[in-house]
Amino acid sequence: MSNKEQLKQEQAFADWLDGKTDDCFLDDESLWQARKNTVNALEYHVAISDEQEVPNWDRSRGFTRDKAPFWPWRGLPALSMVFSIFAVALVLFKVELVMQDDGILLSFSGNNSQLQEQKLLQLVDQKLQSYHQQQQVFLANYAEDIKAEQQDNNLQLVSYIIGAARQERKEDISDFMQYINAQRKDELLEQKIQYQQLEQAIKYSKAYQRENVQGFGLKQGDLNSTPANWTAEE
């Protein structure tokens, strides 16, 4: 048998042993066929041989607990279970324990929540009323303050207007008086000028008359005397 054929038979035998093929076809006289027969015989003996029962022995032998339990009391799991059931019951029956000022309230099925809700609504109403009253007082006070401030502002405005008018009138009268005084000064000056002119005229007239007297032979001693009928003569 060639080496190639040998390898082929060996592979077929190995596949059959591994269960990859249901059967392998080998030469009747080959080494592989003999081994196949041995395998069949072996499997036959394995199949008919009974498994022996294990003698009794300590199965927990060698089992060592490395870590000591945190809680040595063995009843802890049971107690834990009881508390768990109790907790579940509390949740299922909606048990509520409420601490109040006047004591402790234990309620079932959420009764306390309704009571609490009512109390809460009352409290909210009460707070709202209080807030409303407080706001009204604030509003009234604010209106009063505004009113007083407005009156004060009005008073100040009136005082200002009256003061301003009075000042204007005073200034007007003062200007008028100054004007009048200036007019009077002008008139007095004009009068003075007229008087001076008149005096000059009179002086000139007197001087003219005296020269005329001397020239026409009038006595010297008669210069200061006035003619008896001056007015008539004039």
Place this chain on the structure above:
Amino acid sequence: MFERSDEMLVKQALKGKKSAWVTLVKRYEKNLYNYTLRMVSHPEDALDLMQDVFIAVFRNLASFRGESPFKAWLFKIAHYRCIEFYRRKKPTQSLDDVPEQEEQSADACPESDLFSGQQANILKRALLTLPLNQKLVVELKFFQHCTFDEIAQQLGVSVNTVKSRLYSALDKLKAHLEVDHVK
């Protein structure tokens, strides 16, 4: 009905649950006991070896990662313990050597008689003629129904070595088994 997986039992045993460990032991003790019995051919030694294996398994339980099935891991440890057992018992003998026929004396033991029926006795006698390495391969192939790859992985040798050991074993067994009537 609700059978816990090996991984679950291992986790529980690691947490210190004794019942989980006992369940795990009960699940594999028969298989392991028969394996050790075939390996050492003596009920008392087999029981000692089985207990030794379970103790070793428990000590190394924390290192079990679950990457391979627990059974494969258990039998891998069992193979190593079996080899150690042989080396302790016969320190001068190689694992590839054919054992001396002192095991014959075991047949005289009444416990051994319980182990074997007539047919089983033939198989047992045939296996006694094999060196340990070949016996391990035969065990894994025909009793544990492993493939060549699985055997190679468990024993830490190549597939060709496994095949070589198995074929040698078959050649030796041929003379001891009644081959003709099962052709």
